[in-house]
Amino acid sequence: MKRFEEAVAVTGIGQSAIGRRLGRSGLSLTVEAALASINDAGLAVSELDGLATFPGEAVDPGLAGCGVWELRDALDLRLRWFQGSPQTSGQLGPFIDACMAVACGLATHVLCFRTVCEASAQRSGGRGEVVGSQFAVSDWRRWLAPFGAPSAANWIALYAQRHFDDYGTTREQLGAIARNARANAMLNPAAVFREPLSIEDYLASRMISTPLCLYDCDVPIDGSTAVIVSARDRSSDRPHDPVYLEAVGCGLTGPFSWDQIDGLTGMAATAAAETMWRRTALGPGDVDVAELYDGFSVLALAWLEALGFCDFGDGGRFVEGGEAIALDGKLPLNTQGGQLSGGRLHGYGMLHEAVVQLRGHGGPRQVRQRPEVAVVSAGGGPFAGCLLLTR
Amino acid sequence: MTAIGGASERQASTHLCRAASRNPSSDDRAVIRPFPVPTDEERAFWTGGADGVLLIYRCATCGRWFHPPGPVCPACHSLEVAPRPVSGRATVWAVTVNHQQWFASLPPPYVVAIVELAEQPGLRMLTNVVGCEPEVVRSGMVVDVAFELLADDLWLPVFRPKVSRP
Numbered sequence: 001m002k003r004f005e006e007a008v009a010v011t012g013i014g015q016s017a018i019g020r021r022l023g024r025s026g027l028s029l030t031v032e033a034a035l036a037s038i039n040d041a042g043l044a045v046s047e048l049d050g051l052a053t054f055p056g057e058a059v060d061p062g063l064a065g066c067g068v069w070e071l072r073d074a075l076d077l078r079l080r081w082f083q084g085s086p087q088t089s090g091q092l093g094p095f096i097d098a099c100m101a102v103a104c105g106l107a108t109h110v111l112c113f114r115t116v117c118e119a120s121a122q123r124s125g126g127r128g129e130v131v132g133s134q135f136a137v138s139d140w141r142r143w144l145a146p147f148g149a150p151s152a153a154n155w156i157a158l159y160a161q162r163h164f165d166d167y168g169t170t171r172e173q174l175g176a177i178a179r180n181a182r183a184n185a186m187l188n189p190a191a192v193f194r195e196p197l198s199i200e201d202y203l204a205s206r207m208i209s210t211p212l213c214l215y216d217c218d219v220p221i222d223g224s225t226a227v228i229v230s231a232r233d234r235s236s237d238r239p240h241d242p243v244y245l246e247a248v249g250c251g252l253t254g255p256f257s258w259d260q261i262d263g264l265t266g267m268a269a270t271a272a273a274e275t276m277w278r279r280t281a282l283g284p285g286d287v288d289v290a291e292l293y294d295g296f297s298v299l300a301l302a303w304l305e306a307l308g309f310c311d312f313g314d315g316g317r318f319v320e321g322g323e324a325i326a327l328d329g330k331l332p333l334n335t336q337g338g339q340l341s342g343g344r345l346h347g348y349g350m351l352h353e354a355v356v357q358l359r360g361h362g363g364p365r366q367v368r369q370r371p372e373v374a375v376v377s378a379g380g381g382p383f384a385g386c387l388l389l390t391r
Numbered sequence: 392m393t394a395i396g397g398a399s400e401r402q403a404s405t406h407l408c409r410a411a412s413r414n415p416s417s418d419d420r421a422v423i424r425p426f427p428v429p430t431d432e433e434r435a436f437w438t439g440g441a442d443g444v445l446l447i448y449r450c451a452t453c454g455r456w457f458h459p460p461g462p463v464c465p466a467c468h469s470l471e472v473a474p475r476p477v478s479g480r481a482t483v484w485a486v487t488v489n490h491q492q493w494f495a496s497l498p499p500p501y502v503v504a505i506v507e508l509a510e511q512p513g514l515r516m517l518t519n520v521v522g523c524e525p526e527v528v529r530s531g532m533v534v535d536v537a538f539e540l541l542a543d544d545l546w547l548p549v550f551r552p553k554v555s556r557p
Contacts, residue, residue: 135425136425136427136428137426137428138428141425142425142428142429142433143459143516143517144517145424146424146426146427147503147517147519147547147549148424148489148493148497148501148503148519149489149517150425151491151493153491154487154489154503157487157489157503158485158486158487158503158517160487161485161530162484162485165485165530207488208489208491209487209488209489209490209491209503210487210488210490212487255459257459258517259505259516260458260515
């Protein structure tokens, strides 16, 4: 059976301004990113016939910066296919769905976007405003929030502490992920945190939920990313070389509730990675650059393990010292600064950066041997998705 | 069954409730943090604390315990499921000390843990470990259930380090 991945290509990318508190609407940021990506793809706005976004409308304040309909109305698009969904294979799910829609002939050029206004949403009340604004909880968080654990920081901290206990993983090893992200962010003008970060700074930073400290957590920001996926037979006459989709991975195994994760290898990342590798002849050894979801440092570790760059439990030793994951290392990781220092673009920053690296447009942060294969992942805990991209 | 004394002892015996009483903005209501809106299936879990009992769903067909509650056994898909009392004994499976203040009425630090109930391997729930210094809680620690009044008739099942009794 022909794989749908062969029928599509990424033809355009764009990003809005990214900042801690931009004071702009989600729609304003989305329009900026969308127009940049349309221009990058050499398309007319009228040529777009699809839109896809995570998570769509009406979720936590700040996490849904713009929905499909708002952008459709703002640009007066004539759409043949659209989707906004929070229940996907990681934040990249709508992108994967868009690729399938294009492969099926439902659309030719789909603009996929992700907009966050988290920093502005927190302006008056801090984190509590976002995670605890309502006191009667009726969704899946009812098993978590009443116990004073409303945040993913708590849920992932439990996973991290198990990793420490079972495999001897250390704070210094997690610190290597944070420091690598910062070192790369210092070469990226769009990153939000660009001051040097020493291991002493890392170890001295305040605890959020043991063993995760402030620098293990990504940075809430305002910003938007847009990526255009096109039919492959319409991708060669664009301004930039197309980036091809080699394989996607989705998985949902085990209970959704974060407190029921079935051991360290049970996170959905494992199932997503297995699916992806089954759909390609390539393997972990073929990957030249990795843009892996680091909403928390330890999630990047989990993805390194799930994707087979090291054995389960060996992630700490793999990243220790930072040499292996540096720009000139054997597996350059999160070359734009990740979400830890680049800002929480919620998965789409990873996809954007993979295209930048495959095009060779990374400037000072470009991996020297221009990558041919990039892996992208998004999500943590019970939901996850990943992609393999080539040029 | 591990039941602890009267309401006053329950209230006074934990970090979390002491912390609430220190908060000048808290009123006399028992609600000091988010509370669930239970479905019919979940009501037993959230109300059993009134009788000092932790109620967990069990399948009458295959004997499997499961949590969160639901209308069907996830193992054999039998519909013969109902809440049943458990011993209240558990082992800490994963632990974190939360240092970030998420709610005005809930000052850190406090322990968030996943515990594995004694009845069945893998039967886990997220909870708090109270009644001890947060730093001493470790994976493998044996704990017993206790209850805190959450709101109206809702009780929060928390756990305390096991103490030897005569």
